[in-house]
Amino acid sequence: MLRLQHKRVASWAFGANRHSISRQFATTTSKPPTAVVLMNLGGPKDLNEVQPFLQNLFSDGDLIPIPFQQTAAKFLAKRRTPKIQEQYAAIGGGSPILSWTEKQGKMLEERLDKLSPQTAPHKSYIAFRYSSPLTPETLAEMKKDGVERAVAFSLYPQYSCSTTGSSLNELWKNLKVLDPENKIRWSVVDRWPTHSGLVEVFARHIEKALLEYPENERKDAVLLFSAHSLPMSVVNRGDPYPQEVAATVQRVMERLGFSNPYRLIWQSQVGPRAWLGPQTDQVLEGYAKLGKKNLLMIPIAFVSDHIETLFEVDVEYGHLAKEKGLTGFKRVESLNDDPVFIDAMADLVSKQLSSKRPVSTQLGLRCPLCTNEKCGQQKEFFAGQVLE
Structure with missing residues (x-):
């Protein structure tokens, strides 16, 4: 929910x-x-x-x-x-x-x-x-x-x-x-x-959120690590952000023992230019077509709640998930004051x-x-x- x-x-x-x-x-x-x-x-x-x-x-x-x-x-x-x-x-x-x-x-x-x-x-x-x-x-x-x-x-x-x-x-x-x-x-x-404390707090929040799924469905929930996208013009000049975001995801999944299937996806694209993808809304639509229903969103590049978690993920993507029949769409709690x-x-x-x-x-x-x-x-x- x-x-x-x-x-x-x-x-x-x-x-x-x-x-x-x-x-x-x-x-x-x-x-x-x-x-x-x-x-x-x-x-x-x-x-x-x-x-x-x-x-x-x-x-x-x-x-x-x-x-x-x-x-x-x-x-x-x-x-x-x-x-x-x-x-x-x-x-x-x-x-x-x-x-x-x-x-x-x-x-x-x-x-x-x-x-x-x-x-x-x-x-x-x-x-x-x-x-x-x-x-x-x-x-x-x-x-x-x-x-x-x-x-x-x-x-x-x-x-x-x-x-x-x-x-x-x-x-x-x-x-x-x-x-x-x-x-x-x-x-x-x-x-x-890749700091051990950052990895640990993300892993704990994911483990807590996974407990909200029925036990017989828990291991099949797809972990969607979402980060703010970048224009490809920035990526192509050598910006280290995509590699470092992927490094965080890799360490978190290692800490979780690769307990679930997962993907790194990108949100908040604006304008007509090419951006780093896949885009989050397209991912939700794609997994809905593939019959997935349990998708757990993890904002992996944000350390506190703001517009991109509370509105973009919770409201916009939440509404899209409901429209597409993704009944197990959830978001992990942000780091905030943990x-x-x-x-x-x-x-x-x-x-x-x-x-x-x-x-x-x-x-x-x-x-x-x-x-x-x-x-x-x-x-x-x-x-x-x-x-x-």
Whole structure:
């Protein structure tokens, strides 16, 4: 049965006083906090924020390279706003991604203070790409707190130039203006597709969801690992995202002992260009024709609920599944505030803080057909950080 999990709406109030706490932070502690900057795409908190969110999204040339970017972004945002507002209205009037990220950050702080007392106190900050708190706001808050050491943590487990790359480009661009003297020393958790904690939490959520099927049908339920698609133009220039998503799927299935048949599929395609497939809606239709009825959706590239899980999967694909007679269509619970997930985050950050290497080996390597010079400059900046 389709589960819309409306309890997420009530959690939006979490962290309402975070900004006032932040303003007091520097005066209540003698040591500046070690910052963990949680990077993600963000989402509109209410329907009035939908158009600004869309305009920021369409203005990002790293994500959607289009001619006359700024002019086109305004036009596209205005045209699509009514439809997108309807989608957000269907899931409670806005995105819960901020409240989930705030909760993840608070839990992470507590774990890190115990796990890495030598770098305590730790404080989480949020740098969304398309909605508040945006990167400039976050950096201003960090400067008020006197931050000298920071870890940029990508909440995209699998790296893409369109997601993590775009967030790091934005961070680097604003650091040139807001911290020109490089007073903050940075390191980066830029990808973690096969981290044991990530694999474990996905596996546990899948095992829990499989228990909802009748025992005699359970082993035949098809596991559909769904991730946000990419235009083939991005894939063909050498973006590592498809390989890293597949690596996560492989490790999760190994952890499950290959208990069920499975496929990796792709969602959220827009526009007429060729995108990485197979597309999720076509997959559902195809398996319906093949007589399958038990399909378990696993959003393998998302770490918290937002529009692409709560509306696209639960509502749109849920309706399609019902139309096609897929009576066993379900979705696994998102990672959100699962303690196993928070432990994985804490492990990644603590290891990065104790490492002398500011970035992974992979981050320094540009796509073989990359034409974005700022991408190369950003990589050089973070790779060149001196950690003492």
